[in-house]
Amino acid sequence: MKFQLTILGSSSATPVRNRFPSSQLLNINEKLFLIDCGEAAQIQLLRYGLKASRIDHIFISHLHGDHYFGLPGLLSTLHLNGRTKPLMLYGPPQLIEIINLTLTCSQTQLRYPLEFIPVDAGAPTRLLENSEITVETIIMNHRIPCTGFLFREKPRLPNIIREKIQEYAIPSELISSIKQGMDLRLPDGRVIPNQELTLAPRPSRAYAYCADTLVKPDIIPQIKEVDLLYHEATFTSEMLERANETFHSTAAQAAEIARKAQVKKLIIGHFSARYRELSPLLEEARAVFPPTELAREGSVFDVGE
Amino acid sequence: MKFQLTILGSSSATPVRNRFPSSQLLNINEKLFLIDCGEAAQIQLLRYGLKASRIDHIFISHLHGDHYFGLPGLLSTLHLNGRTKPLMLYGPPQLIEIINLTLTCSQTQLRYPLEFIPVDAGAPTRLLENSEITVETIIMNHRIPCTGFLFREKPRLPNIIREKIQEYAIPSELISSIKQGMDLRLPDGRVIPNQELTLAPRPSRAYAYCADTLVKPDIIPQIKEVDLLYHEATFTSEMLERANETFHSTAAQAAEIARKAQVKKLIIGHFSARYRELSPLLEEARAVFPPTELAREGSVFDVGE
Numbered sequence: 001m002k003f004q005l006t007i008l009g010s011s012s013a014t015p016v017r018n019r020f021p022s023s024q025l026l027n028i029n030e031k032l033f034l035i036d037c038g039e040a041a042q043i044q045l046l047r048y049g050l051k052a053s054r055i056d057h058i059f060i061s062h063l064h065g066d067h068y069f070g071l072p073g074l075l076s077t078l079h080l081n082g083r084t085k086p087l088m089l090y091g092p093p094q095l096i097e098i099i100n101l102t103l104t105c106s107q108t109q110l111r112y113p114l115e116f117i118p119v120d121a122g123a124p125t126r127l128l129e130n131s132e133i134t135v136e137t138i139i140m141n142h143r144i145p146c147t148g149f150l151f152r153e154k155p156r157l158p159n160i161i162r163e164k165i166q167e168y169a170i171p172s173e174l175i176s177s178i179k180q181g182m183d184l185r186l187p188d189g190r191v192i193p194n195q196e197l198t199l200a201p202r203p204s205r206a207y208a209y210c211a212d213t214l215v216k217p218d219i220i221p222q223i224k225e226v227d228l229l230y231h232e233a234t235f236t237s238e239m240l241e242r243a244n245e246t247f248h249s250t251a252a253q254a255a256e257i258a259r260k261a262q263v264k265k266l267i268i269g270h271f272s273a274r275y276r277e278l279s280p281l282l283e284e285a286r287a288v289f290p291p292t293e294l295a296r297e298g299s300v301f302d303v304g305e
Numbered sequence: 306m307k308f309q310l311t312i313l314g315s316s317s318a319t320p321v322r323n324r325f326p327s328s329q330l331l332n333i334n335e336k337l338f339l340i341d342c343g344e345a346a347q348i349q350l351l352r353y354g355l356k357a358s359r360i361d362h363i364f365i366s367h368l369h370g371d372h373y374f375g376l377p378g379l380l381s382t383l384h385l386n387g388r389t390k391p392l393m394l395y396g397p398p399q400l401i402e403i404i405n406l407t408l409t410c411s412q413t414q415l416r417y418p419l420e421f422i423p424v425d426a427g428a429p430t431r432l433l434e435n436s437e438i439t440v441e442t443i444i445m446n447h448r449i450p451c452t453g454f455l456f457r458e459k460p461r462l463p464n465i466i467r468e469k470i471q472e473y474a475i476p477s478e479l480i481s482s483i484k485q486g487m488d489l490r491l492p493d494g495r496v497i498p499n500q501e502l503t504l505a506p507r508p509s510r511a512y513a514y515c516a517d518t519l520v521k522p523d524i525i526p527q528i529k530e531v532d533l534l535y536h537e538a539t540f541t542s543e544m545l546e547r548a549n550e551t552f553h554s555t556a557a558q559a560a561e562i563a564r565k566a567q568v569k570k571l572i573i574g575h576f577s578a579r580y581r582e583l584s585p586l587l588e589e590a591r592a593v594f595p596p597t598e599l600a601r602e603g604s605v606f607d608v609g610e
Contacts, residue, residue, distance in 0.1 A: 014382045017351050021378075039378040040345040046322050063410040069378045073326075073344040076370045077319045094410045101406060105368040105399045107449050144412050 001029045001132070003153065003205050003303040005228065008044040009036075010269045010295040012234050012248075013066045020044055020297060021066035022270060024230070025055075026151060026207065028133055034058045034074075035149060035209050041070035042077055048298055053083060057128065059135070060091030061211035062121075062146035068095065072102045079110045086113040090127050092145055093118040121145035124222060138222055140213035142247045148210040150222065151303075156201035164197045205304035208263075212270065214244065215253035220261045227304040229258050230295065233268035236280050251281040255288035264304070269295030306334045306437070308458065308510050308608040310533065313349040314341075315574045315600040317539050317553075318371045325349055325602055326371035327575060329535070330360075331456060331512065333438055339363045339379075340454060340514050346375035347382055353603055358388060362433065364440070365396030366516035367426075367451035373400065377407045384415045391418040395432050397450055398423040426450035429527060443527055445518035447552045453515040455527065456608075461506035469502045510609035513568075517575065519549065520558035525566045532609040534563050535600065538573035541585050556586040560593035569609070574600030 004027045009020030021038025025045070032055040034041070045052050052074060060068045068091070078087065089095070096116040103110065117127060119137060128135040131154065138148035157179040164170065168184060178184060184192040206226040210219065213232060223229060233255075234248035243250050249257075251268055258266035268285050271278055278294050285292040293301070309332045314325030326343025330350070337360040339346070350357050357379060365373045373396070383392065394400070401421045408415065422432060424442060433440040436459065443453035462484040469475065473489060483489060489497040511531040515524065518537060528534060538560075539553035548555050554562075556573055563571035573590050576583055583599050590597040598606070 013385050015348050015351065015378075020348070039375065040348055043320050043325070043345055046320060063407075065377055065381045065407060065411060069374070069381075069407075070344065072370055073320075073374045076374075080318050092410070094406075098403070098406055098410065101399075101403055102368075102370060102374075105397070105403065105449075106370060144410075 001153070003028050003207070005207060005230075005267075005301045005303060006048060006050065007267075007269070007295045007297060007299050007301075008041050008048070009038045010271060010297060011038075011066070012232075012270045012272050013064070014273045015039070016273045016276070018297065019271070021069070022061075022211070023070065024209065024295075025050055028151065028153075030054075031056065031132075033135075033151070036061055036067045036211065037069075037071040037074060038066050039069040042074040044297065052078060053081060055087070056085070057088045057135075058090070059127075059149050059209075060089070060095055060119075061140070061148060061209075062142060062144055063092050063094060063098075064144065064212065067211065071095075072099060075099065075110070075114065076106075076108065078112065079108065083112040086115055088115045088117060088128075090117045090119050092121070119147055121147050138208060138210060138219055139216075140211055141216045142212045142214070146212055148208065148213075148219075150206060150208045150226070152206040153204035155204050158198035158201050160198055164192075168192060168197075170197075207303045210257075212247065213249060214247040215249045215257065217257065217260070220257065223257075223261045223263065225262050225264075227264045228267065228301060229261065229263040229265070230267045230269060231257055232270035233281055233285060234270050234272050236275075236284050239272075251284040252288055255285040255292055258289045258292070264291065265301070266292040267295050267301060268292060306458070308333050308512070310512060310535075310572075310606045310608060311353060311355065312572075312574070312600045312602060312604050312606075313346050313353070314343045315576060315602060316343075316371070317537075317575045317577050318369070319578045320344070321578045321581070323602065324576070326374070327366075327516070328375065329514065329600075330355055333456065333458075335359075336361065336437075338440075338456070341366055341372045341516065342374075342376040342379060343371050344374040347379040349602065357383060358386060360392070361390070362393045362440075363395070364432075364454050364514075365394070365400055365424075366445070366453060366514075367447060367449055368397050368399060368403075369449065369517065372516065376400075377404060380404065380415070380419065381411075381413065383417065384413065388417040391420055393420045393422065393433075395422045395424050397426065424452055426452050443513060443515060443524055444521075445516055446521045447517045447519070451517055453513065453518075453524075455511060455513045455531070457511040458509035460509050463503035463506050465503055469497075473497060473502075475502075512608045515562075517552065518554060519552040520554045520562065522562065522565070525562065528562075528566045528568065530567050530569075532569045533572065533606060534566065534568040534570070535572045535574060536562055537575035538586055538590060539575050539577050541580075541589050544577075556589040557593055560590035560597055563594045563597070569596065570606070571597040572600050572606060573597060
C-alpha cells in the first residue's frame, strides 16, 4: 500500500524565490490528503502533476496565513472544475467563517458538499477513521491555536504461511478467520494453533506532521517510533531567542524531538526567509539526528520501507 | 517620466501551468501601483525582482477570487517585512471585511496603516489625484459589482522654446509663469504673446484596465484614444454564448472596443484555462485591431511612446 508524502511548500511566513509557504500532499493507497494549504498550493499541485480533484480531505493546522491562504483558491478551482463529490475540511473553527465570507462575496454556491470539521486545539482528538487509517491531532504550542496531525495505518492482519495452506489443505473459506486469529481444526480432530499458521504482520506505518510550535517534548509519547516525522525548524540555534519569542523551533530542537521519539526519519521545514542556503539547518539537525532530510519543494518521501 | 506596465498574471478563474491569475504592476515615475492581486501575485513580484515594499496603492476590481486571493498574503508579507508607511487599498466595500477577518484570526495587528477606500461600482468615480496622475473607475458589467481603472497623467505644462529665452533674455524667475500661460512684457514695453514663447506639451498619457465584463460599448467615450488599453478576452468568438452567460468578452469584442475607442495599443488577457495555446485569441483580436498584444507573465509594456 502506497504511503507517500510530497512537499509542496517549505517556507515560513514570507515566500522566498522558489520556496512556497507550507503545504504537503499525502498519498495513502492512492487517496490524497492535503496538509496545510499555503498560497499557491494549487499552483504547486499543477507543477508536479498531482490532481487536486483527487483530494478528499484537507487538514489546516492553524490560521496564520502561510498555512491556509491557498485554500480559498483551491476550493474555488475544484468548484469551477465541476467537482460534485464531498470534500472534508478539518481546521480551526473560524476557518469556515473565512471560507464562507469569500464565497458570499463572490456569490458562489459550491457545486460540491464542503463538510467542515472544526478542530479543537485543546487535546488530541481522533478526526478520521476509515478501513485503512486513523488521523488524530497533535497539540502544538504556538501563538494561536495550532495542531499537528498523526496519520497511522490501521493494524494489519497476520499473513498466513503459504506452505501451511498446502500442508493442511486449508480451504479458502477459512483463510479470513485464520487471519483474524482462529486456530485450525483438521478433519482428523487435531487442532493446529494459530501461531503455527501465521506470521506477524508488518508493523503499521505512521506519519506525524508537527506544524508551527515552540519545542514541545510532551508530544514525544504520541509520536513515538513513527516512520516519518515532519517537524518545523524555522531557525538555527543561533536564533534560539527569536524562536522562543515567535513560538517556533530550531533545527536542533526538532532533531532532539526526533531522537527522543526514536522515529525512523525526520524531515525539517518551515524555514525562515533569512536562510537563502538551507545547509546550516540540515547540518545542525543531522548533528543530533542523522537521518534528517530537508523539506524541499517537489521532494517525495516514502513513509516506512 | 516612466509609465510602464508589467503583467504578473494573465489567467482567468483557474490557474494553468505557467499562467497566474490576474495581477498587473504599473510603474508611474517609479511609484508602483498594483492592479488586482490574484493568488501568488507576491510570488510573481519576487520572480521579476519587483519590490512589493514600493507599492503604495492597490486597486481591486471585484471579489471573484482570481482577482484578490493573493492580497491577504501580500498584506501579511509587507507587515512581516517591517513596513510602516501607509498603504492605500481601493476595492469593493466587502473586501475590508475579508481582510479584517483574516487579520483577526491570525491575531495580527498590521504595523502599517492600511487605508481602505471602498469603491462604488455604480458610476465612474475619481479615486485618486496627485501632482502626477488621476485614477478613476470604469464601470464594468459582470456577475458581481466590478470596476476597471483609468490611470491618466495630469495635463503637462507647455515647454518654453529655448531660443526665445536667449532672444528676449528671459529671467529664470519668469519661466514658471510663462509655462502657465503668461505673456512676456519686455523692459522696453513690448509684449511677446505666450504662444510665441512656448510649444504645446506632449499629450498626457493614459492606461485603461478593463477587468471582467460583458462587452460594454458605453465605456468607449471614457477610454477614447488612451495609449494603452487592457481588455479582458476570456474566450474566442466560438465561445460567444459561454462568454455571454458568464459575463465575459471574446477577443473579437475586446478588439472592437479598442478599434472604436481609437486606442493606440490593446493588450488582451484573462484567458480561459481551456486555451493552452493563446494564438487563436491573438489572431482573432488582430483581425479586428492589429496593434494587439497578449498579456503574458513577465511582459512589460510602455504606456505611450
